[in-house]
Amino acid sequence: MVEREGLPEEGKIWFNGEFVAWKEARVHVLSHGLHYGSGVFEGIRCYATPKGSFIFRLQEHLERLYRSAELYKMKIPYSREVLTAAVKETVRLNRLDACYIRPIAFYGYHHLGVNPAGCPVDCAVAAWRWGSYLGEEALENGIKCTFSAWRRIDPNTLPVTAKATGHYLNSLLAVQDAEERGADEAILLDNKGFVAEGPGENIFAVKGATPTPTLYTPEAESSILPGITRASVIELARDLGYEVVEKPVTKEELLSADEVFFTGTAAEVSPIREIDSVKIGNGKRGRVTAKIQKKFFEVVNAREEKYLRWLEPVSAGGERGE
Ligand SMILES: Cc1ncc(COP(=O)(O)O)c(C=O)c1O
Incomplete structure (x- = not known):
């Protein structure tokens, strides 16, 4: 069993318009969302850079949060301006510089x-310190993956482009299964047998x-969550002169690729070195x-002038959270 670090117990959480002590941010056991997975959420990273603390593509994340809610006809009772301020204030109040931010409705x-009407x-x-999701070593040496026996949820069953809490039962099964088989992470195929994504990552x-080398990744309209890191990496790869093709990707194409990697807010850009005992490249x-x-790391560390537009300062002057 992999030992997992627990969440912190101190600090403040923004809850329905006000800050409450970490341990007081509670819900009733008969909450609808607990019983039916009727929630939407985001995972956002804030980076500590020499120029201050910056939240990576905050507006795109909030846009996806509202879009996810809309797909479930849920009306978030706070405006984007209010949530933007809540996110930044949560980081500042908890005196965080680099952290992971989790808005949820x-x-x-x-x-x-x-029917939730x-x-x-x-x-x-909420926000807390969270390092590399798959480990520092994984970023350098890559991870071992397995094709999951579970297929990625299908667009005809659920609106897969929504980042909804209930959808993560699919990811939960895939990660449990991967760990039992000794892999670091799973790769899910879609219902037709094409490669979809990881339980919390897109794949290239x-x-x-x-x-020039060409990058292939499943289309945004397929059975994937269209990731914000995915969209960023597509732009950065084209900037580097690579061709990027969004198309259905077969299992065979993945296994015979020269390189394979995951992208995601948590996973950032993580190389995959092996899939089901097949060495990649x-x-x-x-x-x-x-x-x-x-x-990617130059961009998130505010070292690329062109992409400073993707970084939203936590404090007005861009200085660290106080
Ligand atoms: C199922 C799934 N796919 C892909 C991603 C990657 O998306 P992003 O890059 O926006 O974090 C995530 C993480 O949010 C995810 O949960």
């Missing part, structure tokens, strides 16, 4: 009919060196992955 306590929409924002394959972080990773 869910149907709360009123009745337990499946009439239930309040509760909303919270790199192929060929002539004339030379079994190490590939050259193209390394270049994209380097560029």
Whole structure:
């Protein structure tokens, strides 16, 4: 069993418009969201850079939060301006510089009919320190993956582009299964057998060196959560001169790729060195992955003038949270 670090117990959480002590941010056991997975959320990173603390693509994350809610006909009772301020204030108040931020909106306590009409929409924002999701070593040497026996949820069953709490039962099964099989992470196929994504990551394959390496990734309209890191990496890769093709990717294409990597807020850019005992490329972080990773970390560390627009300062002057 992998030992997992627990959440912190101190600090403040923004809960329905006010800050409450970490341990007081509680919900009723008969909350709708707890019973039916009727919530939407985001995972956002804040980076400590020499120029101050910056939240990576905060507005895109909030846009996705509202879009996820809309797909479930949920009305978040706070404006984007209020949530933007809540996110920044949560980071500042907890005196965090680099951290992970989790906004969530869910149907709360009123009745337990499946139709949530009439239930309040509760909303919270928490932030805490969280290092590399798959480990520092994984960023350098890559991880071992397995194709999950569980298929990624299908767009005909659920609106897969929503980042909804209930959808993560699919991810939960995949990660449990991967750990039992000794892999670091799972790769899920879609219902048709094409590669979809990881339980919390999008996936890219790199192929060929002539004339330039090409990156392949499943289309945003397929059975994936269209990641904000994915969109960022597509732009950065094109900037580096690589061709990026969004298309259905087969299992075989992935296994015979020269390089494969995951992208995600938590996973950032993580090389995959092995899938079900098949070595990918030379079994190490590939050259193209390394270049994209380097560029990504330069961008999030405010070292790329062109991409400063992706970074939102926690405090007005861009200084660290106080
Ligand atoms: C299922 C799933 N796919 C992909 C991603 C990557 O998305 P992002 O880059 O926006 O974090 C995530 C994480 O949010 C996810 O949970």
